[in-house]
Amino acid sequence: MKHTITLTINGESVTSEVDSRLLLVHFIRENLDLTGTHIGCDTSNCGACTIMLNGLSIKSCTYLAVRADGAEITTIEGVAPEGTNHPMQQAFHDQHGLHCGFCTPGMVIRSIELLKNNPNPTEEEIRWGISGNLCRCTGYNNIVKAVQQAATEMQKES
Amino acid sequence: MIPSNFTYHKATSIQDAIALSKTHGEEAKYMSGGHSLLPMMKLRFASPEHIIDISKIDGLSYIKEDGDFLKLGALTTQTEIEYSKLIKEKYLIFSDAVKLTADPSVRNVGTIGGNIAHGDAANDQPALMLAMRATIIAQGIDGKKSIPIDEFFHGFYMTALDASDVLVEIQIPKAKKGSGGAYHKVERKVGDYATAGVAVHVELDDNGICQEIGIGLTNVSAVPMRLERGEVILRGQKITEDLIKQVGKIASEDAEPTSDLRGSEAYKRSIVNTITQRMIRLALERAQK
Numbered sequence: 001m002k003h004t005i006t007l008t009i010n011g012e013s014v015t016s017e018v019d020s021r022l023l024l025v026h027f028i029r030e031n032l033d034l035t036g037t038h039i040g041c042d043t044s045n046c047g048a049c050t051i052m053l054n055g056l057s058i059k060s061c062t063y064l065a066v067r068a069d070g071a072e073i074t075t076i077e078g079v080a081p082e083g084t085n086h087p088m089q090q091a092f093h094d095q096h097g098l099h100c101g102f103c104t105p106g107m108v109i110r111s112i113e114l115l116k117n118n119p120n121p122t123e124e125e126i127r128w129g130i131s132g133n134l135c136r137c138t139g140y141n142n143i144v145k146a147v148q149q150a151a152t153e154m155q156k157e158s
Numbered sequence: 159m160i161p162s163n164f165t166y167h168k169a170t171s172i173q174d175a176i177a178l179s180k181t182h183g184e185e186a187k188y189m190s191g192g193h194s195l196l197p198m199m200k201l202r203f204a205s206p207e208h209i210i211d212i213s214k215i216d217g218l219s220y221i222k223e224d225g226d227f228l229k230l231g232a233l234t235t236q237t238e239i240e241y242s243k244l245i246k247e248k249y250l251i252f253s254d255a256v257k258l259t260a261d262p263s264v265r266n267v268g269t270i271g272g273n274i275a276h277g278d279a280a281n282d283q284p285a286l287m288l289a290m291r292a293t294i295i296a297q298g299i300d301g302k303k304s305i306p307i308d309e310f311f312h313g314f315y316m317t318a319l320d321a322s323d324v325l326v327e328i329q330i331p332k333a334k335k336g337s338g339g340a341y342h343k344v345e346r347k348v349g350d351y352a353t354a355g356v357a358v359h360v361e362l363d364d365n366g367i368c369q370e371i372g373i374g375l376t377n378v379s380a381v382p383m384r385l386e387r388g389e390v391i392l393r394g395q396k397i398t399e400d401l402i403k404q405v406g407k408i409a410s411e412d413a414e415p416t417s418d419l420r421g422s423e424a425y426k427r428s429i430v431n432t433i434t435q436r437m438i439r440l441a442l443e444r445a446q447k
Binding site: 001003020021023026042043044045047050056057058059062063064066067069110113114117128129131132133 | 159160161162163164165166168192193196197200201209211213237241257260261262263264266267348349
């Protein structure tokens, strides 16, 4: 059965016909061609598919596209204007917070929400905060440093 | 992984949800956060023909004290519980449990009602509900009903809820002076289901005598388990270190764990013993504050 959904993604309104069983991550990647959102474990463990839905980080592999009707979504492509970096992206760049980069879009989205709730987290709070995002290049130390840098930068800005 | 075909229905009210369920019968399943059900559907362990989405129903997300009860709306997310001021001040057992449940992005979607209604002894909230002697409020074809938690869990993924019943509210006796609770589970890695978990809620009188105690165990039996024999030993007593050790031993004897990837049966019995003791001590310490 098809459903018509309308949602805002990275500031743009999109209307589309989707099957009941279409997963949000497939809608984003295949229907909208926004391939920055990755599919890792496909079981809500790894966090590679993390996106922002109505201001909350969620795992889009475990969410039906049809349920996103009316939602406001931000993917990695929409965290900063074209050609610029969000302070979190810049921090991952500066601190070498990635190796292969597969987990990075999810890490960045999750870390942005983390700082929204807790602008100045301790190292332990950062580690708990990104506990649903796995990096298999074992790059957590630099990821933590990146989140710390972004926290400092973003506090200066505000 | 993609779920098998089904038809999605969005319920706009509890009545609407019940009517949809009545129409589609046993082939329909309610979905709230979907973080237990959808993974099962993707693995094809479940293939309901109809999904009735109850997550958009207004007015089922709240945490409040009302009369003698703490009332939690069924659609309250784990994150909302995590950040609730009331919970952080008076119901630390929830803070213990939520932090150990899945991870922040999953908690943004997963609901307390879903966690309980799923009827999985591996979920964390059922043990808390047993310890605190919750009452489950459900609404179905014949109206509202109250189900004491001891009558709620029937078997593996089976509960007292009829197919059309929507779990709408959880009621827990309000925290009072001299009461305290604690929860801990051992997990292989952050976000995993419990290898074993223990929830304890204790109520002391002015003389430090245990008036009421609840002990719930996670993932060491097919059905969320109350440690009845342990409760009987502590109720009406001044809880001493000797009694705590005795109850820990009882927990290891009465639990019914099976060996699996998370550990052998013997290992699980051993950690149930240890966590039971630690949680009784922590609940006591919090009750004495």
